């Protein structure tokens with residue numbers, strides 16, 4: 435994949451993620467205000483459990499979106515350095531199909547498989 439295309443894909447992906455982060459942020463904000471609202475008496479509060487579940491879901495999402503943004507930023511840095519599309523582990527080329535599906539991929543499919551097993 436040429437670096438201009440990669441740059442466009444990654445920039446678009448980053449913009450999506452930033453929007454996502456803003457959504458998660460407002461979820462966190464409403465979960466936070468629900469949490470601090472009223473008493474800490476979760477046991478007798480039917481809303482309590484739901485609120486904590488929402489909270490942990492939202493914080494989990496937040497971390498996931500942030501780490502994806504990090505991944506995209508690292509990929510953009512590789513585009514600038516001219517080594518985008520090369521596996522950071524074995525230095526083989528990452529296939530276009532994989533890069534189209536996961537523009538921020540830093541590993542070729544075989545390294546990704548090896549590391550996930």
Ligand SMILES: [Zn+2]
Nearest residue numbers: 521524542545
């Ligand atoms: Zn590799």
